[in-house]
Amino acid sequence: MKIVVIGGTGLVGSQVVRNLTDHGHEAVAAAPQTGVNTLTGEGLPEVLEGAQVVVDLSNSPSFAEEDVTSFFRTSTTNLLEAEAAAGVGHHVILSIVGTDRIDSGYMRAKVVQEDLVKASGAGWSIVRSTQFFEFLSSIADSGTVDGVAHVAPVRFQPIASSDVARFVARTAAGTPLNGTIEIAGPDVVGFDEIVREHxxxxxxxxxxRADAEATYFGARLQDKDLVPHGEALLGEVGYDQWRAAQA
Structure with a gap:
């Protein structure tokens, strides 16, 4: 099966391509550096020729609400139109656990992307993930003021990007869910505690510093915003195992 991975050269995308290839699929990494630009439409007809599935892992270079909303609206619309013309039957996107309850511009933009996919009329699957271990340092950086990292003391269930890639690849290789699944790491921890440990x-x-006023993507957090509500698929890699692999 030919599966085109938009953003297939990135952290998760490259692992998705490898997972799919290892399972016998023709996985094509598509990104601006490979001649495919979802904002302009450049290269889309060519790369989608003969494809059965598209996995969209693209992301906006700017997280300002107007920029990121424009990015997801334009990119997703161009992709869906090109897929319809090419006869692609399954569109998969990676989204975020808490997208529909965290009040920030970035999350609202992800809802726009999700709604476009749901309304497309084609087969679709949405995989909502918790935050990755790989971004713990950047989370600390974004909350640092005068040398102190401010992090909300809420529940947190981070996941390894390798587990994210495995779940996304499995979803892409299956039949369309026409629904949403949530994925998370194996352990629930304190957000500030794991950043401190990291x-x-x-x-x-x-x-x-545990700070209830600290923001995440510009939003203040409630205790359960960063963990799945209800049933979720859990990854295999815990923090200690992930950290050992980095070393």
Whole structure:
């Protein structure tokens, strides 16, 4: 089966391509550096020729609400139109656990993307994931003021990007869900606690302060915003295993 992975050269995308290839599929990594641009439509007809599935892992270079909303609206619309013309029967996107309850511009833009996919009239699957272990350092950086990292003391269930890629690849190789699944890591932890542990493991001397006013994608958090509500598929890799693999 030919499966085109938009954003297939990135952190998750490259692993999705590898997973699909290992299972005998023709997985094509599509990105601006390979001549495929979803914002302009460049290269889409060519790369989608003969494809049965498209996995969209693209992301906006800017997280400002107007920019990211425009990105997802334009990119998704161009993709869906090109897929309809090419006869693609399954569109898969990676979204975020909490998208519909975290009040931030980025999350509202992801809802726009999800709604476009749901309304497309073709087969679709949405995989909502919790945050990746790989972004713990950047989370600390974004919350750092005067050398102190401010992180909300809420529940958190991070996941390894390798597990995300495995779930996305499995979804792409299956029949359309015409629905949404949620995925998360195996363990629920304190958000501030794991950021503190992560910085300590890296030898980063910053203090991590539990701060109920700290924001995430520009939004204040409720205790359950970053964990799945209801049933979720759980990854196999916990933080300690992931950290050991990085070393």
């Amino acid at each position: 910085l300590a493991a890296k030898g980063d001397p910053r203090e991590v």
